[in-house]
Amino acid sequence: MHKKLPVLAIALGCAFSAFAADPAPNGISLPDGYKDWRLLSVHQRTDNNTIRAVLGNDVAIKAARDGKTNPWPDGAVLAKMVWKGVKHDKWEAAIEPGAFVHAEFMIKDNQKHAATGGWGYARWLGMEQKPYGKDATFVQECVGCHTPVKDRDWVFTHPVKLP
């Protein structure tokens, strides 16, 4: 049995490395547990044929339900899950998630991310969660795209109202 331990250790090492995504080029780490966060909204985009879910951590959900999102509070994190849109196999007129495209995040910390409107941006590509961006300047692309919603704290998502 002893002889098998190093093999087991290597196997475990590989298993762990498969779950630990590298940080984004601006130093942001993949937020823990975002799969379990609650729903803020859903979107579909016809320009790139994707369907999306926006989730929020507890701080973000509380802010959304209290209607206090302009500005969003420090500590709020928004997670956008993006899939290619594909035709549902049993409902011709329905689009459902196909291949996973990326998970992207906005992390509110007014002090830390003062240079980018108080938000830290990061994105991880695909199921393998490869960090997006060659270097830290990738965030200028994020900020540029979000500029149309600068006056509502840089956030496109309108949190849904649910009964």
Added chain:
Amino acid sequence: MHKKLPVLAIALGCAFSAFAADPAPNGISLPDGYKDWRLLSVHQRTDNNTIRAVLGNDVAIKAARDGKTNPWPDGAVLAKMVWKGVKHDKWEAAIEPGAFVHAEFMIKDNQKHAATGGWGYARWLGMEQKPYGKDATFVQECVGCHTPVKDRDWVFTHPVKLP
């Protein structure tokens, strides 16, 4: 101060009645806390211009993540939130949730709902959560619509895979 207590009691009574939806015509009660459930999938439908989020209770989420959804286990509840799709005001090619259409549920209980494939169906309309259906026979409409997916335990939703 004493004199104000009855007024307060009436006010509280009204507040509570605003949150208690009537049960569906087949006796199913609106599941508690579904707004806080986790994500199973998202859909968009072009035939009726709606965008949807499918959430699951803990039993459903565990089954989905374990890949044990044919059949889904007793106790699983799927909640589908449906909104009209509207054009995003700041992103021309994006569709986001507009008016809330309804919340609909599938509740797995093989014994209780044996007559309808082991699933109890119920739907509540709009933000006012008016139960759908004139009488208990409304479930035949649900079952009829779900018949194309009878061989995968009557469920259209393919739970998303997330990294």
